[in-house]
Amino acid sequence: MADASQGRRIFWALASIGLTLALWSLVVVAVRPPAYVLPAPWEVLTRFWTDRGLIASHGLTTIGEILAGLLLSAVIAVPLGIVIVAVPVIDRLVYPILVAFNSIPKVALAPLFVVWFGYGLFPRVLITVSIAFFPVLVAMVGGLKSVDPDIIRLTRSMRARPLHVFLRVRLPNALPAAFSGFKVATSLAVIGAIIGEFVASDRGWGYLLVQASGTLDTPLMFAIVVLLALVASLLFYGVDFAERRVISWHASQRQL
């Protein structure tokens, strides 16, 4: 049953990609735009192949930044969320700062990070984290706080210990929200890495994009954009897969 629905999902995913390529090809054939405005799908594909070494080596940098940024976001946001909910003083003290920080457009921070940390990997990962960690934190805090009041009443009637209620009730209760936050974070991490490379890099797909833009190398730009979409999708479905494994008990995971 699950296999059949999985197969159907993959079929529809391929169908939608096929439809996009067909429409794209149709426009190119019908309108015949110059390649620097809209290259044909096959031109992009050719470009992939001829520049495969260049694209792959820069890709490693970008994917590394994305993964490092995501991992750090989780490592920072999950414990911070727990501390914020567990210690009300920290909630009142730290949460407003975090909200204010989040309202800063992170692109504006990128030049500052260059001044502080130079052109290395570190400032780019830092930008990625600054963008990606907030949805994880907000989801974590929300999930930990949103326990059914009747469940709290029930645990009180059991004379449960606060620590155990936190570990055994609040934490599992927060998992579905944490996964939602993490899904949002995957696409934000991709944005963060590219912004970092626009501003502070001589490596990565973001850097290649800036270079290609300067030489009107549109097929290369398309190749990179397609790859970025692919990486972001894979990350999203990776988290989605883990979510289905970890919280199979949650209502969101049930098939009708």
Add this chain to the structure above:
Amino acid sequence: MSAVRQTMPASQPDPARPFIALDGVSKVFETPGGRVTAIEAASLGIAAGETMALIGPSGCGKSTLLMMVAGLLSPSGGRLTIGDQPVTAPHPDLAVVFQRDLLFDWQTVLGNVLSPFVLRGEPVQAHVDRARRLLDHVGLAGFEDRRPYELSGGMRQRVALCRALIQDPSILLLDEPFAALDALTREQMQLDLQRIAMEATRTTILVTHDIAEAVFMADSVVVMTARPSQIREVIRIDLPRPRTVQTRNHPDFGRHVAEIHDLFTRLGVLHG
């Protein structure tokens, strides 16, 4: 107010306080819309080992009364004691079954039944066999490793009942635990609970809005009304125990049901 005093439970045999005793207990909620009186000077005595049903229309404060006995709400006035001790927190030997089953979705059925010990930080090993026996008792053998979402409403509520009974509480508080179930499942649950309750001496308070359920389960039925929320009458039910499927055919069963029915009609809760 004085009317309430007059309809207090028929005089206690001796001056000693009953096991669970309420003297003029009231509960007032402060809401944005103003003060709401949920309970107005309720006085009741429940003997150890007695099963008492609180029955009345919705809004009569019967759940509020139960939550105060549970130590989950504090009275606004009056005196509430269990075994002569004022109730300030949940009694150490008490378990509550709520209207919703409130199972932990992330735990298995067995994990849910054992959760009271886990949440107190106590070892569970000693209770596993009893948990399995309890589940077997309510017809859930073989479901130990299932998750709550795989169970029907009636099965879920039976797990919740097992989770309360595994604590072997001397006080069992039931807040309309069968209200959300279909008629047949409800009747089976009532029979199960009767059977299990007989295994140990337990003081049970059952909140319900089902007259037949109250008569079937209880030694005494407390009839409450809303606006003003008051205890109007306490009716002794002397049907033989254990109560079985045949109990409903007992002449006294029908008589008590009719009596409470008439009372609600006289009080204007029912009219036609």
